[in-house]
Amino acid sequence: MDYVILGKNIRKYRQMRGMRQEDLAELCDCGNSHIGQIENARGIPSLxxxxxxxxxxxxxxxxxxxxxxxxxxxxxxxxIAERIEKYPVKQRVYACEGLAEFLNTIEKFSHTDE
Structure with a gap:
C-alpha cells in the first residue's frame, strides 16, 4: 500500500471539511501528532x-x-450516485440531464479523435 497517497487523501478530505489535525485526532481518539504522521506517511495506521x-x-x-x-x-x-440521491427529485433530474449533456459532449469529441 502506498501510504503517501493514503495520507494525501486523508489530508484532502480533512481540509475539505475545514478540520485541523487536532479536530480529526479528537474525533479518532488519538494524538494530533499521530494524524500528522499518517498524513505525511511517517506512520502506518492500523485498519x-x-x-x-x-x-x-x-x-x-x-x-x-x-x-x-x-x-x-x-x-x-x-x-456520485449517493450525492445525487440526497437531492429533491427536481434537482436529481437536473443533475442527470447535465451529466447526460456532458457525456454527449465527450462522445462527440472522442469520435473526432479517432
Missing part, C-alpha cells in the same frame, strides 16, 4: 484507525483507498 478516520471525515474507506482498486471508477460512480 481500525483507517476506519475511525473515514468515519470522522464522513467518507468511506473506499474513498481513502480508491487508487488501489483495479476499477476505481466504481468508487466514483457510487459516490
Amino acid at each position: 481500525d484507525m483507517i476506519v475511525r478516520i473515514a468515519n470522522a471525515l464522513s467518507v468511506t474507506v473506499d474513498q481513502l483507498l480508491r487508487e488501489y482498486y483495479t476499477e476505481p471508477e466504481k468508487v466514483y460512480l457510487r459516490e
